Amino acid sequence: MQSHPSVADILERETDSTIPLWLERVNAEPDIITISLSEEDRGAHLPAMFRDVITRLRASLTLGTRSLTSDSAYEHGILRHAQGYTGAMMIEESRILQVSIFETLQMNVSGIDSDVLMLDVMAITDEVDSQLAQAMSSFTISAETMATGQSVSYLDPDALPNA
Numbered sequence: 001m002q003s004h005p006s007v008a009d010i011l012e013r014e015t016d017s018t019i020p021l022w023l024e025r026v027n028a029e030p031d032i033i034t035i036s037l038s039e040e041d042r043g044a045h046l047p048a049m050f051r052d053v054i055t056r057l058r059a060s061l062t063l064g065t066r067s068l069t070s071d072s073a074y075e076h077g078i079l080r081h082a083q084g085y086t087g088a089m090m091i092e093e094s095r096i097l098q099v100s101i102f103e104t105l106q107m108n109v110s111g112i113d114s115d116v117l118m119l120d121v122m123a124i125t126d127e128v129d130s131q132l133a134q135a136m137s138s139f140t141i142s143a144e145t146m147a148t149g150q151s152v153s154y155l156d157p158d159a160l161p162n163a
Helices: 007-027 046-059 071-083 087-108 114-147
Strands: none
Touching: 007 046, 007 087, 007 114, 046 071, 046 087, 046 114, 071 087, 071 114, 087 114
16 A cells, blocks of 8 residues: 655645745735845745744644744744835735645645644644744844844844744
8 A cells, every 4th residue: 555645745845846836926915025025035934934844744743832933933034024024914925825835735635634634734824823923023023123223133032922
């Protein structure tokens, strides 16, 4: 009997094809593309985010468990603030990421037990939302720090509130 790939295996294999799907959707969003970035700069955070999601799936954490702190999510929030994004733009990018991931899964999940698939989809949502919360925390701290005239070249991720 042939074994089927796990959701983590599918995402690992399809990361490079999912990122362009995400970029296509983001580039169609008039509110997001008001910030002029190269595709490389706009999607630079995605490989690390996919690695974090895949790690989360393979760790089989209980749903609702706080994931580990993500340095890449933390850095992403600071970078997006520096690039001129708004919080709403970051939330929209995250929503589009989930849609892109789920479309990739829909095209590649034949044979995966629906109970396992559903648990993994919930874990993906939980992890993407956790990373968004971490990015929004550093985004907000970056904005507050800049408003007081302080440097934001380095913010301590351990000083961030738990996302």
